[in-house]
Amino acid sequence: MSKELTRRRDLIAATIREIGERGTLGVTVGQIAKRAGVSPGLAFHYFGDKEALFLAAMRTILRDYGRDVRAALGAASGPRQRLDAVIDANFADSHFRDGAVAAWLNFYVLAQSSGEAARLLALYHRRLHSNLMHDLRPLAGASAESIARRLAALIDGLYLRFALTRHDVDAGAAADEVRAALDAALVATECHEPRRAARS
Amino acid sequence: MSKELTRRRDLIAATIREIGERGTLGVTVGQIAKRAGVSPGLAFHYFGDKEALFLAAMRTILRDYGRDVRAALGAASGPRQRLDAVIDANFADSHFRDGAVAAWLNFYVLAQSSGEAARLLALYHRRLHSNLMHDLRPLAGASAESIARRLAALIDGLYLRFALTRHDVDAGAAADEVRAALDAALVATECHEPRRAARS
DNA sequence: TCATTAATTGACCCGTCAATCAATTTTGCC
DNA sequence: GGCAAAATTGATTGACGGGTCAATTAATGA
Numbered sequence: 001m002s003k004e005l006t007r008r009r010d011l012i013a014a015t016i017r018e019i020g021e022r023g024t025l026g027v028t029v030g031q032i033a034k035r036a037g038v039s040p041g042l043a044f045h046y047f048g049d050k051e052a053l054f055l056a057a058m059r060t061i062l063r064d065y066g067r068d069v070r071a072a073l074g075a076a077s078g079p080r081q082r083l084d085a086v087i088d089a090n091f092a093d094s095h096f097r098d099g100a101v102a103a104w105l106n107f108y109v110l111a112q113s114s115g116e117a118a119r120l121l122a123l124y125h126r127r128l129h130s131n132l133m134h135d136l137r138p139l140a141g142a143s144a145e146s147i148a149r150r151l152a153a154l155i156d157g158l159y160l161r162f163a164l165t166r167h168d169v170d171a172g173a174a175a176d177e178v179r180a181a182l183d184a185a186l187v188a189t190e191c192h193e194p195r196r197a198a199r200s
Numbered sequence: 201m202s203k204e205l206t207r208r209r210d211l212i213a214a215t216i217r218e219i220g221e222r223g224t225l226g227v228t229v230g231q232i233a234k235r236a237g238v239s240p241g242l243a244f245h246y247f248g249d250k251e252a253l254f255l256a257a258m259r260t261i262l263r264d265y266g267r268d269v270r271a272a273l274g275a276a277s278g279p280r281q282r283l284d285a286v287i288d289a290n291f292a293d294s295h296f297r298d299g300a301v302a303a304w305l306n307f308y309v310l311a312q313s314s315g316e317a318a319r320l321l322a323l324y325h326r327r328l329h330s331n332l333m334h335d336l337r338p339l340a341g342a343s344a345e346s347i348a349r350r351l352a353a354l355i356d357g358l359y360l361r362f363a364l365t366r367h368d369v370d371a372g373a374a375a376d377e378v379r380a381a382l383d384a385a386l387v388a389t390e391c392h393e394p395r396r397a398a399r400s
Numbered sequence: 401t402c403a404t405t406a407a408t409t410g411a412c413c414c415g416t417c418a419a420t421c422a423a424t425t426t427t428g429c430c
Numbered sequence: 431g432g433c434a435a436a437a438t439t440g441a442t443t444g445a446c447g448g449g450t451c452a453a454t455t456a457a458t459g460a
Contacts, residue, residue: 003407003457023312026226028447039409044449102312109305111364112223121364150381154350157357164311164321181350181381188384203427203437228417239439244419 004046008056010036011043013098015057020099025054025106055116058107061100062124068092069131079135086131087178090155091162091171101163128152140189147185154181204246208256210236211243213298215257220299225254225306255316258307261300262324268292269331279335286331287378290355291362291371301363328352340389347385354381 014036018027029050033040047053072085072092094100110117129148136144136151158174214236218227229250233240247253272285272292294300310317332351336344358374 007407024309029449030447040448041410041450042408045408050448102309105305105309105312108360108364109224109302109309112302112305118364125361125365146377146380150354150377153357153361153377154354154381155357156360157353157355160308160356160360161325161353164308164318177346177350177353180346181354181385184384184388185381188387207437229419230417240418241420241440242438245438250418 007036007038007042008046011038011046011053012057012060015053016061016099016103018099019054019057019106020102023102025110029053051110051114054103054106054110055114055120057103058117058120061103062120064094065089065124066127068094069127073131079138082135083132083139083182084179086128086135087151087155087175087182090128090159090178091175093171095159096163096171104159104163125152128155139186143185143189147182147189150185151178151182154178207236207238207242208246211238211246211253212257212260215253216261216299216303218299219254219257219306220302223302225310229253251310251314254303254306254310255314255320257303258317258320261303262320264294265289265324266327268294269327273331279338282335283332283339283382284379286328286335287351287355287375287382290328290378291359291375293371295359296363296371304359304363325352328355339386343385343389347382347389350385351378351382354378 011032014032018032018035019025022031029043030040032053033043036043043053047056069086069089072089073082076082076085107117107121111121112118129152132148132151133144136148140147155178158177162171162174211232214232218232218235219225222231229243230240232253233243236243243253247256269286269289272289273282276282276285307317307321311321312318329348329352332348333344336348336351340347355378358377362371362374
């Protein structure tokens with residue numbers, strides 16, 4: 001039984017690394033199995049088919065992400081610190097390591113045609129949104145909803161850009177950009193009522 | 201000779217639609233050719249291989265995007281109006297129509313392993329950035345650079361989210377979000393350091 | 401020790417698909 | 431009409447990859 005868990009873990013890790021290396025979900029199950037030091041048949045034995053293996057890998061990535069966020073929140077106190085923690089967690093090294101980036105990109109593609117992938121993606125969206133809302137509400141009141149939407153999209157967009165720009169992937173800089181946007185949004189709501197958005 | 205142009209156009213249109221329908225670059229050249237009302241061989245005759253066909257399709261999408269932006273800018277006057285125009289153009293219907301969304305997602309995946317795709321993507325990034333900078337400089341001065349980076353990422357992130365969320369793809373709402381972010385950024389810079397109007 | 405079960409292998413099947421190419425049709429031209 | 435060049439076909443090839451499965455090996459335990 002613990003043998004099975006080990007195998008599953010190994011295969012999932014191999015899936016992420018292999019996709020990360022080749023950049024595409026078009027890697028073969030054989031390549032993944034080989035990297036896991038296992039025969040191709042075993043991957044099918046444990047996961048059924050290739051898509052299920054990939055989705056298991058994404059579930060692992062999302063679980064790790066959730067763990068990181070929770071850990072960061074645990075060490076923070078007060079709305080602003082907690083928001084910073086969420087932002088930092090979204091650009092933690094673990095999200096750029098291995099093949100997480102490539103996995104995410106392929107995940108987006110798959111989410112268009114796979115109901116399960118779409119479900120998982122929606123889960124991520126909901127989690128991020130509710131994490132932001134929790135600490136944005138006390139700071140921005142009625143504007144919280146709109147700010148949360150913007151921050152979430154900004155996080156995704158920055159992740160995309162930083163991930164796809166070969167040269168220097170400095171995750172810290174991305175987190176700073178989000179913080180700057182958050183500052184601007186908060187200052188703006190305090191300073192003066194935005195005409196188009198909700199009032200604070 | 202104009203026959204060739206017609207064929208190329210048809211094949212490119214078919215590529216975008218086919219990818220849009222299936223969601224993946226994993227469509228076969230045969231399917232694309234069939235949709236274009238042409239034999240598979242012809243696609244290879246004109247484009248060489250599948251990747252070249254797809255990149256030609258992306259070049260078309262980017263060219264259309266550039267055209268939209270230029271048209272919108274032509275009808276605008278003053279920095280703020282021009283920024284609004286750029287933002288609107290980025291969420292014009294044409295970017296969501298057909299298979300543009302699916303093409304973009306697969307383009308991101310390909311940009312990881314194809315130099316040409318990466319080059320094209322960088323071109324898009326540069327264009328967007330310089331469009332934003334042109335009219336942000338007079339409005340935000342020294343903050344322009346950072347605001348432009350944030351707006352560009354926000355645009356990408358919102359596009360992703362709106363594209364991947366089946367239910368309500370209201371592009372206008374996305375544009376409003378970007379405008380709200382722009383307002384906040386400008387208000388924030390004004391509040392922070394009440395400054396004289398710009399240099400350019 | 402040996403029998404039973406679980407884990408694992410890897411050869412194999414079968415469909416698929418990118419790419420080729422010889423053959424055929426169409427076009428353009430005199 | 432008739433001829434050369436261009437356009438187009440679609441059958442074919444060769445490789446490849448997902449998934450299966452019968453056979454083999456390891457673990458368990460009495």
